[in-house]
Amino acid sequence: MDNRSVAKYVEDAEHLEMPHRLFTLVFPIDPVNNCVLLGMKKRGFGKDKYNGFGGKVEPNESIESGAIRELAEESGLLAKRVDKCGLLFFYFENDPVAMEVHVYLTSDFSGQVIETEEMAPEWYSADKMPFEQMWADDSRWWPMVLKKQKFTARFWFFSDMTTITREEIVPVKSLEF
Ligand SMILES: Nc1[nH]c(=O)nc2c1ncn2[C@H]1C[C@H](O)[C@@H](COP(=O)(O)OP(=O)(O)OP(=O)(O)O)O1
Numbered sequence: 001m002d003n004r005s006v007a008k009y010v011e012d013a014e015h016l017e018m019p020h021r022l023f024t025l026v027f028p029i030d031p032v033n034n035c036v037l038l039g040m041k042k043r044g045f046g047k048d049k050y051n052g053f054g055g056k057v058e059p060n061e062s063i064e065s066g067a068i069r070e071l072a073e074e075s076g077l078l079a080k081r082v083d084k085c086g087l088l089f090f091y092f093e094n095d096p097v098a099m100e101v102h103v104y105l106t107s108d109f110s111g112q113v114i115e116t117e118e119m120a121p122e123w124y125s126a127d128k129m130p131f132e133q134m135w136a137d138d139s140r141w142w143p144m145v146l147k148k149q150k151f152t153a154r155f156w157f158f159s160d161m162t163t164i165t166r167e168e169i170v171p172v173k174s175l176e177f
Pocket of ligand 1: 023024025026044045046051052053054055056090099101135136137138
């Protein structure tokens, strides 16, 4: 997909169901050991699931600063740089607000991993992810991450928040548009 098509795709997704809310999701990567840091969510949305680190983007910050802030708050790691690898849209049955989730990888970080009130972090081999304890969509798009292929995707969830009723995953050349 070229950049103009990606922009159009995102515009369509954003207008498909209004309003939508912005979120970030960051996966710290240890490239030497091919490991990824996941957090077991201890409270709130996605409780008892492993995921990357992230949350709502505040009105006064850029999406990237939101990603770096949430990573620090939830894992103790300070990212010098994050690289966007994907853009996800989630639609939940009976919920008029769609989620727009900007997904980042970082292997340029400092600090000590700490357990926080929200997350219990744990390193996993990047090709042995605990998908049965993650959001149902993760096993669908994580292979794109492993292939270093940028992507956008849309998932429609049934009201049980588990069953995916429809999905689209589109590889893209760039997420800068
Ligand atoms: N289907 C899904 N698949 C996935 O991989 N990540 C998802 C997901 N749906 C939501 N997420 C991620 C996006 C974001 O990182 C997180 C939800 O953010 P939170 O609700 O934890 O936000 P906040 O940390 O701002 O919340 P509070 O501080 O508790 O208000 O879950």
